[in-house]
Amino acid sequence: MKAFFNGQFVPIAEARVSVLDRGFLYGDGLFETIRIAGGRPFRWAAHLERMARTAGCLGIRIPFEPQLLREAAVELARVNGVSAGVVRLVVSRGQGPRGYSALAADSPTLVMTTHLPAVPAPGENECWRLVTSPLRILEADVLTAHKHCNRLLQVLARSEAERRGVDEALLLNSRGEVAEASSGNVFWTDEAGLVTPALETGILPGITRSVVLELGRGMGWRVREVRCPLEDARSCAGWFETSSGRGLVPVTEIDGEAVRPDRRVALLRAALEQTVAQECGVGVAVDRLEAGSDSARV
Amino acid sequence: MKAFFNGQFVPIAEARVSVLDRGFLYGDGLFETIRIAGGRPFRWAAHLERMARTAGCLGIRIPFEPQLLREAAVELARVNGVSAGVVRLVVSRGQGPRGYSALAADSPTLVMTTHLPAVPAPGENECWRLVTSPLRILEADVLTAHKHCNRLLQVLARSEAERRGVDEALLLNSRGEVAEASSGNVFWTDEAGLVTPALETGILPGITRSVVLELGRGMGWRVREVRCPLEDARSCAGWFETSSGRGLVPVTEIDGEAVRPDRRVALLRAALEQTVAQECGVGVAVDRLEAGSDSARV
Numbered sequence: 001m002k003a004f005f006n007g008q009f010v011p012i013a014e015a016r017v018s019v020l021d022r023g024f025l026y027g028d029g030l031f032e033t034i035r036i037a038g039g040r041p042f043r044w045a046a047h048l049e050r051m052a053r054t055a056g057c058l059g060i061r062i063p064f065e066p067q068l069l070r071e072a073a074v075e076l077a078r079v080n081g082v083s084a085g086v087v088r089l090v091v092s093r094g095q096g097p098r099g100y101s102a103l104a105a106d107s108p109t110l111v112m113t114t115h116l117p118a119v120p121a122p123g124e125n126e127c128w129r130l131v132t133s134p135l136r137i138l139e140a141d142v143l144t145a146h147k148h149c150n151r152l153l154q155v156l157a158r159s160e161a162e163r164r165g166v167d168e169a170l171l172l173n174s175r176g177e178v179a180e181a182s183s184g185n186v187f188w189t190d191e192a193g194l195v196t197p198a199l200e201t202g203i204l205p206g207i208t209r210s211v212v213l214e215l216g217r218g219m220g221w222r223v224r225e226v227r228c229p230l231e232d233a234r235s236c237a238g239w240f241e242t243s244s245g246r247g248l249v250p251v252t253e254i255d256g257e258a259v260r261p262d263r264r265v266a267l268l269r270a271a272l273e274q275t276v277a278q279e280c281g282v283g284v285a286v287d288r289l290e291a292g293s294d295s296a297r298v
Numbered sequence: 299m300k301a302f303f304n305g306q307f308v309p310i311a312e313a314r315v316s317v318l319d320r321g322f323l324y325g326d327g328l329f330e331t332i333r334i335a336g337g338r339p340f341r342w343a344a345h346l347e348r349m350a351r352t353a354g355c356l357g358i359r360i361p362f363e364p365q366l367l368r369e370a371a372v373e374l375a376r377v378n379g380v381s382a383g384v385v386r387l388v389v390s391r392g393q394g395p396r397g398y399s400a401l402a403a404d405s406p407t408l409v410m411t412t413h414l415p416a417v418p419a420p421g422e423n424e425c426w427r428l429v430t431s432p433l434r435i436l437e438a439d440v441l442t443a444h445k446h447c448n449r450l451l452q453v454l455a456r457s458e459a460e461r462r463g464v465d466e467a468l469l470l471n472s473r474g475e476v477a478e479a480s481s482g483n484v485f486w487t488d489e490a491g492l493v494t495p496a497l498e499t500g501i502l503p504g505i506t507r508s509v510v511l512e513l514g515r516g517m518g519w520r521v522r523e524v525r526c527p528l529e530d531a532r533s534c535a536g537w538f539e540t541s542s543g544r545g546l547v548p549v550t551e552i553d554g555e556a557v558r559p560d561r562r563v564a565l566l567r568a569a570l571e572q573t574v575a576q577e578c579g580v581g582v583a584v585d586r587l588e589a590g591s592d593s594a595r596v
Contacts (some may be wrong), residue, residue, distance in 0.1 A: 003317060016314035017322055019301060019409045024315055025388065026449035027325020058450065059457060088396065090323065098386065098413045099543070100449060100456040100480050111317045115396045138436040140472065143450055150448035151324035151398060152356065152441055158398040159357060174438065182398050245397070 002079050004072045004112040007064065009079065017109050023092025026100070027149040029109075030054040031090040034073070035208075035244045036114065038282035039083045042244070044070050046207045051089070054146040060093050063108050073112055078286060082114040086245050092149070117245070128241060129166040129253040130181065132230060133157040137180070139173040139202030147204055158182040168241065170230075170254060173202045177227050184243030185209040186251070188236040189262045193222035195236070201227055208242040208272070215271045221264070238262025240269075248272050300377050302370045302410040305362065307377065315407055321390025324398070325447040327407075328352040329388040332371070333506075333542045334412065336580035337381045340542070342368050344505045349387070352444040358391050361406050371410055376584060380412040384543050390447070415543070426539060427464040427551040428479065430528060431455040435478070437471040437500030445502055456480040466539065468528075468552060471500045475525050482541030483507040484549070486534040487560045491519035493534070499525055506540040506570070513569045519562070536560025538567075546570050 003015035022028035032051050035042040048066040055062050064072075073087045089112045096105025135157045137144060157169035161182070169182045178197050180186055185206040187196045194216040197203055216223040237260035239251035248269040251259050276282075301313035320326035330349050333340040346364040353360050362370075371385045387410045394403025433455045435442060455467035459480070467480045476495050478484055483504040485494045492514040495501055514521040535558035537549035546567040549557050574580075 005317065012318070013316075015317045017317060018311075019303065019313045019315060019388065019411065020310070021322065022453075024319065024322045024327075024390065025329070025447060026453055027447055028450060028453055029322075031323070058454070086396075090317065092322065098384075100452045101460060102453055102457050103460055113317065135440060136438065138439060138472075140434065141436060141451075142433060142454075148450055149323060149325055150450045152326060152446055152448045153439075154398045155320075155324055155326055155400055156356070156440075159400050162399060162401055174436075 001114075002076060004076050006110055009076065012113065015111055015113070017092070018095055020095045021092055021109055022094065022096055022102070022105060023090070023109060023149060027151070028058070028102070029090060029092030029149040030058060030060065030147055031088060031149060032147060033244045034087050034089065035247070035276065036073075036077050036082055036085050036087055037276045037280035038284065039074065039077050039286040040280040041070065041073050041087060042276050042280050043207050043211065044073075046210065047089075050147060050205065050207070051091070054148060055091065057142070057146055058093070058148060059102065060091060061106065061108055062091055063110050069112070074286060076112055077114055080114045082116060085114055085116045088113050088115060090149070127250045127252040128168045130168050130170040130239075130251055131161050131164050131166050131255055133160060133169040133171050133182075135160075135171065137171050137173045137202040139175070139179070139200065141202070144202040145199065145205060154182040166253070172230055175227075176229050177201050178230050178233050179203050181241045184241040184246070184249075187212065187238075187240050187242065188233055189238030189264055190236055193224070194264070194268075195224050195226055195228070195233070198225040198227055206242055206244075208244055208247065211272060211275060212242055212248065212268060215268055215275065219267070219271070238265045240265050247276070299412075300374060302374050304408055307374065310411065313409055313411070315390070316393055318393045319390055319407055320392065320394055320400070320403060321388070321407060321447060325449070326356070326358075326400070327388060327390030327447040328356060328358065328445055329386060329447060330445060331542045332385050332387065333545070333574065334371075334375050334380055334383050334385055335574045335578035336582065337372065337375050337584040338578040339368065339371050339385060340574050340578050341505050341509065342371075344508070345387075348445060348503065348505070349389070352446060353389065355440070355444055356391070356446060357400065358389060359404065359406055360389055361408050367410070372584060374410055375412055378412045380414060383412055383414045385410055385412050388447070425548045425550040426466050428466050428468040428537075428549055429459050429462050429464050429553055431458060431467040431469050431480075433458075433469065435469050435471045435500040437473070437477070437498065439500070442500040443497065443503060452480040464551070470528055473525075474527050475499050476528050476531050477501050479539045482539040482544070482547075484537065484539050485510065486531055486538075487536030487562055488534055490522070492521045492562070492566075493526070493531070494523055496523040496525055504540055504542075506542055506545065509570060509573060510540055510546065510566060513566055513573065517565070517569070536563045538563050545574070
């Protein structure tokens, strides 16, 4: 297994950063998790645009161009034999003097690794059970909309959900509005169509979320982004979670109460998988597509 | 220069963690910065107690006993020739599978490094100028009282202060109350005595803060921990910042307005330095004190 590490392909065991790297010390970095299908990244440009926004907010320089990174991601997936999975791209601010000041730190660390999809163990749910976390997303926090490396809130929420015997934590914001899950965005359905928390609730603007919104609109459904208290949403049908790592995962239970299924969820999941397969050219040899088509590069 | 890295003394260049370490990926760890004087740590027990509380909150196992770590810190300071400076102790959750779940991650990484005190450059202020940060501490956040490795708020606040040409950022909480600086606690004075933000404002309970509170009381001054809006505190005299790395640093300016000096600040600073020197046995050979006295071990 190899990693793309500061411009080189190295064995993963050799991809090591100094204990003085600010990523390790302060979570002073950002990341993207990008789906790989047919050996190619899905919605690369959208991920890189989000990354650039976060890098701008944090003042971290991305040390390689998006196109070079895309070629490296495809090559990494190839050498690691990952035709379906994810690539994780992490950029930290790198090393600097002791302390929070970032003035003398301008040697960012960039690493990409590939990961196989998390396949449910035999007997494990392919649907997820959620519990509401007592931890709250603070929607006033300027960092909430960015995919940075300060993830203790998500780590603690997820750990507590697992202690309570379920799969995932549902996070509300400080106003009690439904925001997101620890590792993805959430949706539900009502008579009118598809519903998901608005960006103003303090969520991360997920790439898969945006694709699902496109697909829902394409199906002619009414699609709403809302600020909604949990008590108004919990009894709705068709809850699901979206993420680049897992696609669309139906939610079967929230806080011990069964979620009523909605057949539109299966339609959306199929449409998402079809979109991924089409855009990534699943079934088309990577060599041919990469060499022959500019459209594969966005 | 050496580091104490997972139980071994290694050259600092060899103290490297995997890019899959959750410290690097998510800031999933904790740290302490402990003052070294006369080659010995100041208030070791207080730092280790705070670390244990944070480790309990995060569910991270500290892989060595406090006494072994203290001996390693003294040895590290000795081999690195640091008789006055700081030791930084970092513990991350270590490596685990991809994702926020910490279930399969139980190989924590522990590292200690030593650092010389930041000596002001010629012409540089030994006093600090502060600006109020537009970023806010969210006092409802369960993590605010813990010295964890999610430090982007502090990094961003400090960066912005430096862009504005001053030394340090003053952070308010979401209610507009004075909380702390990016890298230390703050105090000011009034006719009655010494004032500092209460723990409930969302601050980190600093070790140097607690020593200064002891010293102020020992001097017979009235000492108050308060929830106080910035507008009520800004015009007060005798502002200063405390941290393990720098001790007590007078603040000369806040948001461009000069802070009136108070002679009690110099008294406190001298008392702090005297306490550090006494407790650490400055001037007494490390070998003799470490071998002969149990009191040196707390």
